[in-house]
Amino acid sequence: MDIDIIAINANFDVELCKIIKQVGAEFGAVGEGFGPSDAEVLNMSHFYHDGANSLYLVALVNGKLVGGCGIAPFNNSKTTCELKKLFLLPDGRKLGLGKKLSLQCLAYAQTKGFTECYLDTLSSMQSAIGLYETLGFTHLNMPLTGTQHGGCDIWMLKQL
Numbered sequence: 001m002d003i004d005i006i007a008i009n010a011n012f013d014v015e016l017c018k019i020i021k022q023v024g025a026e027f028g029a030v031g032e033g034f035g036p037s038d039a040e041v042l043n044m045s046h047f048y049h050d051g052a053n054s055l056y057l058v059a060l061v062n063g064k065l066v067g068g069c070g071i072a073p074f075n076n077s078k079t080t081c082e083l084k085k086l087f088l089l090p091d092g093r094k095l096g097l098g099k100k101l102s103l104q105c106l107a108y109a110q111t112k113g114f115t116e117c118y119l120d121t122l123s124s125m126q127s128a129i130g131l132y133e134t135l136g137f138t139h140l141n142m143p144l145t146g147t148q149h150g151g152c153d154i155w156m157l158k159q160l
Contacts, residue, residue, distance in 0.1 A: 001062060005100060008056040008068065010045045015065050016058060017041050023067065023087040027124045033151030034122075035085050044085075048072065053081075055108045059088065059097045066092025069101035071109050074118050075146040081114040086128060098131050106135070110160050117160055118144050120152035132156050 008016070024036030031037060040047040048056035048070050056070035067088035074082040083105060088097055109117055120143055121128055137156035144155070 001095075002060075003095065003097070004060040005057050005097075005104065006060070008045045008048055008058050008070075012058050012065055012068075013043055013045050016044055016068060019065065019067050019089055020085060020087045023089065027122055029122055029151065031151070036087075038148070041085070044068075044070070053112045055105060056085070057101050057104055059092055059101060061092055061095065061097075064091075066097070069098070069105055071105035071117070073114075074144065078113065079115045080144070081109045081112070081117050083117055083119040083132075093127070098128065099135070102131065102135055106158075106160065115160055117158045119156050120147055121154045121156075122151075123153050125154075129154060129156075132158075 020041050021036045024030060024034060029036050044056050048054045052072065054070065054072035056068055058068040059066050069086040070084040071081050072084055074080040083102060086098055086101060106117060119132060119137065135158065137158040140155040140157055142155065
């Protein structure tokens, strides 16, 4: 099995949008207040780049795009970043890709000077929550002020 993790580019935008919306629907993340409905999903390569202190990585298995994960400043913060849009198709799961993608995003955040990382997700995404816990994220009782995804019911934070 050939696995590649690379930074997003415009060639992946259309297919990645489909994956994010498909996986979002699988877990009930549909409509306003959920990541798959964010405007950036239509053009991820435009929003995630070094100039914006952000990065989105895509995962390819045997040359096929299976999903990705990103990191970006949280509400333009210089110290808090957000792990964003970790979505993998079923054939990209159970391969350790979620962990690899997340760790690479967190390492990037550290190089940019971020000291903590926030995320929000859904309680239906149990595998993801378990991953985040093993990566050292701790649960919060409420979202950070300025959270964009009102539909999420799990909020977590990690010190970098």
